[in-house]
Amino acid sequence: MNLPASGRRVLVSGASRGLGRAVAQAFAAQGDRVAVHYGTRADEARETLGSLDGTGHALVGGDLADPAGAAAVEAAAAEALGGIDVLVNNAAVNLPHPPVETPYEEWAEIWQRHVSVNLLATANLSHLAARRMIGQGGGGRIVNIGSRGAFRGEPDHPAYGATKAAVHALGQSLAVALAPHGIGVASVAPGFFTTERVAPRLTGPEGPSILAQSPFGRVATAPEIAAAVLWLASPEAEWSSGTILDLNGASYLRT
Known part of the structure; x- marks a missing residue:
């Protein structure tokens, strides 16, 4: 399939800040046009938009937890860009809910929120974008943002780890289903990396233990993760379809 190396139409979900912003910037820097999605952080999303090259x-904007909202976001992005060639499923929630301390009502609500945003929104956007890519011809790419926690375990955030494991499995199923149409699907599984959300943890009492998880003695940067996403979405990366790429600085090694 004739997927171009640049000038592509890219939808990045959850791109108002953090990794989503870094991913949007990486695509724009190589000449792609980007639809910056946000849920509630409109002002920060405008900052992302203003930071893009080209x-x-x-x-x-739109609520991806609602299937109708996901459809509206995909349609709006396609209308604004004239189609979609690349989808990056970055939008996610990660709310603490340690099993022993969390009341059941709160536990059930948090699990529902994680499943709706982390898993079902990813599935719905992927379905919508893939059908559009097939209709356009020319192939496409879908890159999912998973997590090291899918393998290592998340004792205080079990719904996050579980839904990210499901996202990895979803990506592999879609990779097989969509390959005949020239659509590659892959996932990245980052460990800790610097964002506004985790900054207090890195500078707080647990910071040294987090840094010590990697033999490099540091955590990743958002642009490092974005660089891997950019490659997985490239024409050269078609044969990596179905992969789950660990990006954790050797802090957790799968066998």
Whole structure:
């Protein structure tokens, strides 16, 4: 399939800040046009949009936890960009809910939220974008943001670890289903990396133990993770379809 190396139409979910912003910037820097999605952080999403190289980018808001909302976001992105060639499923929630301390009502609500955003929104956007890519011809790419926690375990965030494991499995199933249409699907599984959300943990009492998880003695940066996403979405990465790429600085080694 003739997937171009640049000038592509890219939808990045959850791109108002953090990794989503870094991913949007990486695609824009190589000449792609990006639809910056946000859920509630409109002002920060506008900052992301304003930071992008080039022109022709778009801002798209919507609640991905609602299937109708996901459909509206995909349609708005496609209309603004003239189609979609690459989807990056980055939007996610990660709320603490240690099993022993969390009341049942709160536990059930948090699990539902994680499943709706982390898993079902990823599945729905992937379905919508894949059908559009097939209709366009020319192939495409879907890259999912998973997590090291899917393998290592998340004792205080079990719904996050479980839904990210499901995202990895979803990506592999879609990789097989969509390959005949020239659509590659892959996932990344980052460990800790620097964002606004985790900054207090890195500078707090647990910071030294987090840094010590990797033999490099540090955590990743968002641009490092974004660089891997950029490659997985490239024309050269078609044969990596189905992979789950560990990005954790040797802090957790799978066998």
